[in-house]
Amino acid sequence: MDRRYDPHVIEEKWQRSWKESDVYRTPDTSDRPKFYCLDFFPYPSGDGLSVGHCRNYVPTDAVSRYKCMNGFNVLHPMGWDAFGLPAENYAIKMGVHPRVTTERNIATYHRQMDLIGLSYDWSREITSCNPDYYRWTQWFFLLMYERGLAYRGTGQQWWCPSCKTILANEQVEQGKCWRCGSDVSKKDLEQWYFRITEYAQRLLDDLATIDWPEKIKLMQANWIGRSEGAEVDFALPGRDEPLTVFTTRPDTLYGATYMVLAPEHALVDELTTAEHREAVAAYQDAARRQSEIERLSTEKDKTGVFIGAYAVNPVNDARIPIWISDYVLMGYGTGAIMAVPAHDERDFQFATQFGLPIVEVIAPPEGAQGTLAEAYAGDGVMVNSGALDGLPAPGPAFDAIVAKLGEEGLARKTVNFKVRDWLLSRQRYWGVPIPIVYCEKCGAVPVPPEQLPVLLPDLDDYEPTDDGRSPLARAEDFVRTACPRCGGPARRETDTMDTFVCSSWYHFRFPSPHDDTAAFDPAATKYWLPVDLYVGGAEHAVMHLLYARFFCKVLEDAGFVDFGEPYATLRNQGMILAADGLKMSKSKGNVITPDSVVEKYGADALRVYELFIAPFEQNVAWSDRGVQGCFRFLSRFWNLVCEVVEAQGSGVAEGEADAGKGRQVLRTLNKTIRKVTRDMESFHFNTAVSALMELQNEVLDVWANARGALMPAQWREVVTDVTLLVAPMAPHLAEEVWEALGHGGTVLDASWPAWDEDLAADQVVTVVVQVNGKLRDRLEVPVEAQKDDVLAQARAAANTARFLEGKQVVKEIFVPGKLVNFVVK
Ligand SMILES: [Zn+2]
Ligand SMILES: [Zn+2]
Numbered sequence: 001m002d003r004r005y006d007p008h009v010i011e012e013k014w015q016r017s018w019k020e021s022d023v024y025r026t027p028d029t030s031d032r033p034k035f036y037c038l039d040f041f042p043y044p045s046g047d048g049l050s051v052g053h054c055r056n057y058v059p060t061d062a063v064s065r066y067k068c069m070n071g072f073n074v075l076h077p078m079g080w081d082a083f084g085l086p087a088e089n090y091a092i093k094m095g096v097h098p099r100v101t102t103e104r105n106i107a108t109y110h111r112q113m114d115l116i117g118l119s120y121d122w123s124r125e126i127t128s129c130n131p132d133y134y135r136w137t138q139w140f141f142l143l144m145y146e147r148g149l150a151y152r153g154t155g156q157q158w159w160c161p162s163c164k165t166i167l168a169n170e171q172v173e174q175g176k177c178w179r180c181g182s183d184v185s186k187k188d189l190e191q192w193y194f195r196i197t198e199y200a201q202r203l204l205d206d207l208a209t210i211d212w213p214e215k216i217k218l219m220q221a222n223w224i225g226r227s228e229g230a231e232v233d234f235a236l237p238g239r240d241e242p243l244t245v246f247t248t249r250p251d252t253l254y255g256a257t258y259m260v261l262a263p264e265h266a267l268v269d270e271l272t273t274a275e276h277r278e279a280v281a282a283y284q285d286a287a288r289r290q291s292e293i294e295r296l297s298t299e300k301d302k303t304g305v306f307i308g309a310y311a312v313n314p315v316n317d318a319r320i321p322i323w324i325s326d327y328v329l330m331g332y333g334t335g336a337i338m339a340v341p342a343h344d345e346r347d348f349q350f351a352t353q354f355g356l357p358i359v360e361v362i363a364p365p366e367g368a369q370g371t372l373a374e375a376y377a378g379d380g381v382m383v384n385s386g387a388l389d390g391l392p393a394p395g396p397a398f399d400a401i402v403a404k405l406g407e408e409g410l411a412r413k414t415v416n417f418k419v420r421d422w423l424l425s426r427q428r429y430w431g432v433p434i435p436i437v438y439c440e441k442c443g444a445v446p447v448p449p450e451q452l453p454v455l456l457p458d459l460d461d462y463e464p465t466d467d468g469r470s471p472l473a474r475a476e477d478f479v480r481t482a483c484p485r486c487g488g489p490a491r492r493e494t495d496t497m498d499t500f501v502c503s504s505w506y507h508f509r510f511p512s513p514h515d516d517t518a519a520f521d522p523a524a525t526k527y528w529l530p531v532d533l534y535v536g537g538a539e540h541a542v543m544h545l546l547y548a549r550f551f552c553k554v555l556e557d558a559g560f561v562d563f564g565e566p567y568a569t570l571r572n573q574g575m576i577l578a579a580d581g582l583k584m585s586k587s588k589g590n591v592i593t594p595d596s597v598v599e600k601y602g603a604d605a606l607r608v609y610e611l612f613i614a615p616f617e618q619n620v621a622w623s624d625r626g627v628q629g630c631f632r633f634l635s636r637f638w639n640l641v642c643e644v645v646e647a648q649g650s651g652v653a654e655g656e657a658d659a660g661k662g663r664q665v666l667r668t669l670n671k672t673i674r675k676v677t678r679d680m681e682s683f684h685f686n687t688a689v690s691a692l693m694e695l696q697n698e699v700l701d702v703w704a705n706a707r708g709a710l711m712p713a714q715w716r717e718v719v720t721d722v723t724l725l726v727a728p729m730a731p732h733l734a735e736e737v738w739e740a741l742g743h744g745g746t747v748l749d750a751s752w753p754a755w756d757e758d759l760a761a762d763q764v765v766t767v768v769v770q771v772n773g774k775l776r777d778r779l780e781v782p783v784e785a786q787k788d789d790v791l792a793q794a795r796a797a798a799n800t801a802r803f804l805e806g807k808q809v810v811k812e813i814f815v816p817g818k819l820v821n822f823v824v825k
Pocket of ligand 1: 182
C-alpha cells in the first residue's frame with residue numbers, strides 16, 4: 001500500500017465507482033424506516049458554489065450517510081430554483097437567454113457537488129423552469145383559485161424601480177428591495193394575491209408543533225403579528241358612516257384626545273376642509289416617498305397635519321380633531337387610530353410636538369403620575385373614566401368598556417394580524433406564467449388543468465418596462481388565445497409568478513419527480529413526507545419558510561395530505577466569512593471556492609473542516625491552516641491503516657502485551673463511538689470531529705509505543721470502527737480504507753458501530769474531602785479529573801461548604817484520586 005495519502009487518486013476512484021454502481025439511488029419504497037433530508041432549494045447563480053454553501057451541504061450529506069448506516073431508507077435529493085431575476089438581469093446585460101445561463105450554472109453546481117462527494121440521488125433532480133415542473137406550479141395556482149385563495153386586487157404596492165417589478169411585503173427590508181437594495185416606492189397596479197391571511201392563526205398556532213430554531217419561530221410569529229383588541233366606531237358629524245379604528249387598548253378610550261389617519265386613508269380627501277387642503281396634499285405626497293420602516297421609527301420627530309375635521313369619542317361625546325400622520329400605516333388595522341397620548345409612546349411624542357391634550361386614564365399601581373412626563377403603557381387602575389374609575393386595567397376595564405359600547409353597537413372584540421396577503425404577480429419575463437385568460441364575455445377564466453402547462457414563450461426581447469407591463473404583454477402570439485369557457489377571443493395574463501411560488505411545494509416533487517399525471521404521487525407522498533430534516537440559511541425566515549407552510553396547510557385542507565407542516569425539523573447553518581472576517585463577495589475578491597480547496601487538500605479534508613470549523617449555527621472565518629489540520633488528521637489515519645494492514649498475520653511476542661494500555665484504547669474507542677453518535681444526532685459535528693481527533697492521538701501513541709497492547713486482529717477492529725465513524729465525514733477515504741482492510745461491499749452499507757456501555761462508562765474514584773484533617777465529604781470524580789475541578793467540587797460539597805464558611809483557607813492539599821484537605825483558620 002502507498003503510505004502517502006493522495007486524496008485525488010482516492011476521490012476520483014470512488015466518485016467513479018459510486019456513479020457506475022448508482023449507489024445513491026433511493027428506492028421508492030422499502031421496509032426500512034424513511035428519512036427525508038433536504039437542503040434549501042438553491043438558486044444556481046453564475047458564481048458557482050463557495051465554501052460557505054458547503055457549510056449547508058456537507059453536514060446534511062454527513063447526516064444522510066449516518067442515517068443510511070443506521071438502517072434508514074434515506075431520500076437526499078437536489079434540484080434547482082431556476083426562475084428569477086438574477087438570470088434575467090444577467091441575460092439582459094450579456095445578451096444570453098436566461099435558459100442558457102441557467103443550464104450552464106446548473107452544470108457548474110452539479111459538477112461542484114460531485115466534486116465534494118455529495119450523495120444526492122440525481123435521478124430525482126428537478127428544475128423549476130422546466131415545463132414538466134412548472135406545469136404543476138400552475139396547477140397549485142389553480143388549486144388556490146378553486147379554493148378562493150387566489151384573487152385579483154388593486155392597491156398601492158411596493159415597486160422596485162431597478163428590478164422594475166412589484167414586490168411582496170416580505171420582500172421589502174428596511175424600505176429597500178430585498179434583492180437589489182434599491183429604495184422602493186408605491187405603485188397602483190392590479191395584481192394577483194394568495195390569501196395567506198386566512199391561515200394566519202394556524203400558521204401561528206402550529207409553530208408550537210415543529211422543531212425549528214426559536215429565533216425563526218419568533219420572527220414568523222412577529223411577522224404574523226397577532227393582537228387582540230377591539231374595533232370602535234367614532235361618529236363623524238355630518239356623515240352617516242362612522243370612522244372605525246382598531247385598538248388593542250379600548251380601556252384607554254377616555255384618554256383618546258385626537259385621531260390619526262394614515263395619509264393614504266380613503267376618507268382623507270372627503271373629510272379635509274378647504275383651508276387645510278393644500279397642506280394635506282403636500283403631506284400626502286411626502287409620505288408616499290417614505291418606507292414603512294422610516295415611518296414607524298420611534299427615533300425620528302413625529303410629523304403630521306390637521307385636516308380640519310372632527311370625530312366624536314363614543315364614551316364621552318368629546319369632539320376630537322382628526323390629523324394625518326405617517327406613523328399610521330394603511331396596512332395595519334383600519335388605517336386609523338384613536339390617539340391616547342398618556343399611554344402610548346408615539347402618541348405622546350406626537351401630542352407633545354403639536355400641543356394636543358394629554359389625559360391620564362390609567363394610574364400606575366404606585367399612584368397617579370399626575371403631571372405626565374412620559375407615556376405610561378403598563379397596567380394600573382382606571383381614573384378620569386367616569387363610571388369605570390377604580391377598575392383594574394386593562395383586563396376588567398377592557399371587557400367593561402367593550403361590553404358597554406357593544407350594547408350600543410359601537411364596538412366589538414376583534415383579532416388583528418399584521419401579515420398581509422401574498423402578492424405574487426411579477427412584471428418580469430423569467431418566471432411561471434399565471435394560468436389565467438381574460439375573456440370579454442366571461443372575465444377572468446382559469447386555464448383548465450388539462451391545458452397546462454401554459455408555456456413560457458421563447459422571447460428574445462425580455463427587457464422589463466417602467467410602466468408595470470410584463471414583457472410577455474409584447475408577445476402577441478402568446479397573449480392572443482381562445483377563452484376556455486366560451487371559445488371566444490381572449491387575452492392571457494402576462495404577469496409571471498413570484499419565484500417563491502416554485503419553492504413553496506418542491507419538497508412534494510422529489511418523491512415522484514417524473515410523475516406526469518400529478519404534482520405528486522399520493523403513495524410516495526404518504527411514505528416520504530413530511531421532510532424529516534431541512535437545512536438552509538436563516539435569511540428565509542419569513543418568506544420561503546412561511547409560504548411553504550401555507551401551501552402545506554392548503555393541501556391538507558384540500559384532502560391531499562394529512563399533515564399541515566412540511567418540515568418537521570429545521571436547522572440554520574452559520575455563515576463562513578473570509579479569512580479577514582469579512583463577508584465573502586465577488587466584488588471584494590475574497591470568495592473561496594470548493595474547487596481551490598479540493599485541489600490543494602482533497603474533498604474529504606474540505607468536508608471534515610466544514611464540520612469541524614465551529615458549532616453548526618455559528619458564523620466563523622475561514623482558515624487555511626484549519627483545512628491543513630484536517631488534511632493532517634486524515635493523512636495520519638491513512639498511515640495508521642497502512643501499518644495495521646501490513647501487521648496483519650504477524651504474531652505478537654509473549655509478554656510484550658501491555659494489557660492496561662490496550663484496555664484504555666478500547667475504553668476511549670467506545671466513549672468516542674457514543675460521543676460521535678450523540679453529536680451526529682444533535683448537530684454537534686465540530687465536537688464529533690474533535691473527539692475523533694483525540695481518539696486518533698491516543699491510538700497512534702499506543703500503536704507507536706506499545707503495539708503489543710492489542711492483538712493484530714484487535715487493531716484491525718479498532719481501525720474498522722474508526723473508519724465507520726469517519727465514513728459520513730470523509731466518505732472517499734473511508735471507502736478506500738474499508739477496501740484495504742478487506743471488508744466487502746461499500747462502507748455505506750455497513751452498520752454504524754455500537755458502543756459497549758460498560759467500556760464507555762467513566763472510570764470514577766472516590767476522593768475524601770477534609771477540613772483541617774477531619775472528614776467532611778466524599779466525592780465521586782472521573783479518574784482523569786483535573787486538580788482545579790476536584791478542588792472546586794470539594795469546596796462546593798454541602799458539608800464541606802458549611803465548615804469553610806467564614807473561614808480563610810490557608811492551604812489546599814491535593815492527593816490525586818484520593819484526598820483533598822483544606823487547612824483553614
Ligand atoms: Zn430590486
Ligand atoms: Zn369566454
